[in-house]
Amino acid sequence: MSRTVGIDLGTTNSEVAIVENGQARVLPGPDGDLMLPSCVGFSDSGKLLVGREALRQYAAAPDRTVKSIKRWMGTDHKTTLPIGTDETRDYLPHEISAIILRALKQRAEVALGEAVTQAVITVPAYFTDAQRQATKLAGEIAGLEVLQIINEPTAAALAYDVRSEETERVLVYDLGGGTFDVSVVEITGDVTEVLASHGNNRLGGDDFDRLLQLHLADRFRQTHSVDVPTDAVTQARLLRAAEQVKVDLSSHAFATVREAFLSSKGKTALHLETEIARTDFEALIRPLLDETLEAIDRALSDAKLDAEDLDRIILVGGSTRIPLVQQMIEEHLEQAPTDGVQPDLCVALGAAIQAGVRVGENVDAILVDVSPYSLGVAAVITTPMGMMPGFFSVIIPRNSVVPVSRSQVYSTAADRQTSVEIEVFQGENTIAEENVPLGAFMVEGLPPQPAGSLQVEVHFDFDINGILTVTATEKGKGQQGSLVVNNAAVHRLSSHELNQAREDLQALFESDETISIQSREITDAETIDPDLADLLDRAQQTLETLDEEQSEELQTLIGQLQTAISNDYDLAISKLQEELEEFLYYVSTNTDS
Amino acid sequence: MNSNYDRLGISPTANPAEVKAAYHAKLREFPAHTHPEDFKAIRTAYEAIRTGAASQPEDFFKIRPLEATIDPEPLNQLRERVMAQLEVSLDDLIRATF
Numbered sequence: 054m055s056r057t058v059g060i061d062l063g064t065t066n067s068e069v070a071i072v073e074n075g076q077a078r079v080l081p082g083p084d085g086d087l088m089l090p091s092c093v094g095f096s097d098s099g100k101l102l103v104g105r106e107a108l109r110q111y112a113a114a115p116d117r118t119v120k121s122i123k124r125w126m127g128t129d130h131k132t133t134l135p136i137g138t139d140e141t142r143d144y145l146p147h148e149i150s151a152i153i154l155r156a157l158k159q160r161a162e163v164a165l166g167e168a169v170t171q172a173v174i175t176v177p178a179y180f181t182d183a184q185r186q187a188t189k190l191a192g193e194i195a196g197l198e199v200l201q202i203i204n205e206p207t208a209a210a211l212a213y214d215v216r217s218e219e220t221e222r223v224l225v226y227d228l229g230g231g232t233f234d235v236s237v238v239e240i241t242g243d244v245t246e247v248l249a250s251h252g253n254n255r256l257g258g259d260d261f262d263r264l265l266q267l268h269l270a271d272r273f274r275q276t277h278s279v280d281v282p283t284d285a286v287t288q289a290r291l292l293r294a295a296e297q298v299k300v301d302l303s304s305h306a307f308a309t310v311r312e313a314f315l316s317s318k319g320k321t322a323l324h325l326e327t328e329i330a331r332t333d334f335e336a337l338i339r340p341l342l343d344e345t346l347e348a349i350d351r352a353l354s355d356a357k358l359d360a361e362d363l364d365r366i367i368l369v370g371g372s373t374r375i376p377l378v379q380q381m382i383e384e385h386l387e388q389a390p391t392d393g394v395q396p397d398l399c400v401a402l403g404a405a406i407q408a409g410v411r412v413g414e415n416v417d418a419i420l421v422d423v424s425p426y427s428l429g430v431a432a433v434i435t436t437p438m439g440m441m442p443g444f445f446s447v448i449i450p451r452n453s454v455v456p457v458s459r460s461q462v463y464s465t466a467a468d469r470q471t472s473v474e475i476e477v478f479q480g481e482n483t484i485a486e487e488n489v490p491l492g493a494f495m496v497e498g499l500p501p502q503p504a505g506s507l508q509v510e511v512h513f514d515f516d517i518n519g520i521l522t523v524t525a526t527e528k529g530k531g532q533q534g535s536l537v538v539n540n541a542a543v544h545r546l547s548s549h550e551l552n553q554a555r556e557d558l559q560a561l562f563e564s565d566e567t568i569s570i571q572s573r574e575i576t577d578a579e580t581i582d583p584d585l586a587d588l589l590d591r592a593q594q595t596l597e598t599l600d601e602e603q604s605e606e607l608q609t610l611i612g613q614l615q616t617a618i619s620n621d622y623d624l625a626i627s628k629l630q631e632e633l634e635e636f637l638y639y640v641s642t643n644t645d646s
Numbered sequence: 647m648n649s650n651y652d653r654l655g656i657s658p659t660a661n662p663a664e665v666k667a668a669y670h671a672k673l674r675e676f677p678a679h680t681h682p683e684d685f686k687a688i689r690t691a692y693e694a695i696r697t698g699a700a701s702q703p704e705d706f707f708k709i710r711p712l713e714a715t716i717d718p719e720p721l722n723q724l725r726e727r728v729m730a731q732l733e734v735s736l737d738d739l740i741r742a743t744f
Contacts, residue, residue: 201679244670411679419673421689436724444720454689456682483720517678 057171057200057412058161059404061208062150062188064123064230064257065371067091068401069157071165072409072416077212077402078605080164085593087612088397089160090619091230093152094118099137101561103156105619115289121259122149124231126191127183147191148554154195155558172197173408175400177232178204178425179252181489182479185519190546194554200411202518205229206236207422208403209369210245213394218242221364224352226382226390227400228345229370231257235348237356237363243417249355249452250425251348256341258299258372264337265295265329269310272327279323282316290315294325300622302331303374335377342378346385355452366390369399427451428521430511431476431485433466440466445478445485448513455519460512462528469501473509475525477536496525496534585618585626588633595637603640610636653691665695 059077061068066088070079079087086105094107095117102110102118111118119132125146132144154174161169174197176188185202192199206225213223220241227234234252238245269291270281281287294312301308312325353360366382368390373379383389395402409416432446448461465473473496480488499507507527514522524535546554592611596604610633617625651658654668669692676684 241666241670244673410677419670419677421673421678434720436721438724438728441720441724456678456686457689458686483723517682 055168055170056161056165057173057408058158058169059208059401059406059408060154060157060172060174060192061205061401061404062123062154062157062174062176062191063091063400064121064232064259065091066230066397067153067157068398069161070398070401070405071161072405072414075415077405077409079398079401080161081608081612082160083163084615085589085596085608085611086615086619087609088616089153089157090120091123091153092118092120093122093134093149095134095136099135099140101152103152105615109619112289112293113286115285119144119149121231122146122153124255124259126150127181127185127187147187148194150188150191151194151554151558152561154192154197155562158195158197159562170196170198171200171408171412173201173203173404173411174199175203175205175208175404177227177229177252177254178206178234178236178250179232179254181254181426182491182519182521184254189518193546193551194558196555196559201407203404203407203420204234204236204247204250204422205232205400206234206250206369207238207245207247207420208401208407209367209394209399210236210238210240210247211403211406211418211420212399213240213367213403222248222358222362223365223367224349224363224386225367225369226345226349226373227252227369228372228378229257230372231255231259233257233345233348235345235352237352237358244419244421246421247423248358249352250423251352251355252425253344253348256344257370260341261299261334261338261372261375262292262295265298265334266292268329268333268337269295269298269325269327273315273323273325276325276327277316277318277323279316279318281325287315291325297622298329299334299375301624302329302334303376304624306331331376338375338377339381342381346381349382349385360386360388363388367394367399369394369396371397421454423452424449424455424457424515424519425451426479427481428477428479428491428513428515429485430461430463430523431478432463442466443485445480445483445488448511449515451481453515456514456516458512458514460510462508462510464505465499465502465507465509466504468504470504470507471499471501472497473499473525475511475523475534475536477521477523491521492523492536494523494525494534494536496527496532498530498532499527500530585614585630588630588637589614591637592633595640599640607636607640650691650694653687654695662696665692 056071059070068079068088070077081087082089089104090108092104092107092111094102094110096102107118111120117135128146130146132149133141134144136142158169172192174188174192176185189199189202206227209225209227210223220239223238223240225236225238232254233256234250236250237248239248273281281291290312294310298308298310308329310325310327310329314322315325316323363386366386366388373396379390406416406418407420410418427447428449429445429447432444433440433442434444449457449459474493476493477491478485478488479491482488496509510526510528512524522537524533526533589611592607596607599607610629614629614633617629654672656664656668672688676688678685
């Protein structure tokens, strides 16, 4: 029997989860890690690296490593990676994502000991059509049948277990590595109904890193009167330092940066050594966070609710660990966010729940979601100043529940008009051209008649996977034209091309399987200090002796510690080391007694 | 006229809580991913009842003129554009005169 999983394909980290016996859990990798960094690279010998190993080489080899590919989904942005000693290949964003999904599939198969062939994959609520289609295609290339694409904040709400029969109104604020969403959700028992969503698909932790990176470069210039070199390796080091500062500042008021030998002046090596205050960082990111508050207001007003109507605020995504984020939300909504939500894992858990629903597992969850964009056509309108073309006439307003079908009747604008062009757009601007074009088609052969006397009905059908079908029908003679808006920017693969892409990816993984396992052992032995390695060994052994609840708790701790180690987060390591020691001591004393 | 209530299987005298409970029960019976057409019909009925505007048969055939849907915003934009053009032509006029 093959299994169905839920996948959170994130900008920074990705997770795979499953529902078993009505309970959702995130599946760990072979090393116990629950999160897979969304990072892909090739080693200098041309071996494929996915996850931690790829991330580890990022600062040293940015030209052989790619991260945050999610930002480019749905575009034809090419990433050139060396696949052999002197061979390179251009990868499209969905092809890189397919590698990550393939690694997650493999991780799930190893953890479950069974084939995994179907998945529900999450995307930001504010992802466009093209971005959703690219995500679906990536799943197909990875060898997964994509049962459904669901929205991340919605998935988080599904995983959030209120399950009281009283209706709760919840605001989900999801600030990840590259995208921001806010959804207003109503939860009544097992029904999770999204009332409104808004967001920005290019705003997240990566932007904060970038601002800090520029700030560090400024500091360097002020100290040494020399610019930081612009080469990829130096910039990658600076970016890594910025990420570290950001993480440190979530728990400390100051963070120290030491990057040695960033540049040189004559024969003198120049180092970056500086201290960043949390307030410096906050000043940098505040304007971006102000935008997220505006988005909250719009989502609330679209849901016809006021801040005081909210019963709960849930924070999702790694960037919500930033104290200023929590503080600004709390001030704005006059309510503290709810504790106890796992900001990194709840999206994957929600995806697994929906996957369970789709394959008839024993889970009670009913999902009603919306499309955050308005959809419509360009139309001529009659104004007191005459006829004006190019206005955006909305047929499906934003935050309509999907699936949805709507029609609108239009009249001809000119005498003896024999054809109409139907141009389809997605967006909120009243000028059609300012919105995202989705496609256009002509309806021809209309009978010549006076302006306004001929009617054309335009019908929009928007399905659960975000595929829009537009049909235009002349009401008298029945002349028709139609358009299926599908894969707007991603070119559609034939079944032959899809199989080819799958085989290529499969080959890439097979040739590297043995080597990547070996290299993992070597690097682990090199980078982890013996005490930590011993501790992790003991933890792994203890894992077998525990009941389900405790073993899950331990698994999470191990995962967190490994993430901290792989990212060299010293503070987090020592803290987690302590926690893990304590946990092991606790369970050992309790089993003995 | 009562078709929206029939669709949810309730009487037109149902209170909002009953309407919602009936709507949720129908969602369980007809999930969006397996019964998209039923789902849409249920949703349409629910929205109509909630907004208090149960659809009247005569509405169905009514043809709405496009003029009725003009927003003030595009009109303002239009006015600004026309004004901008007017100002330019005033400049030209002065230039042509002197």
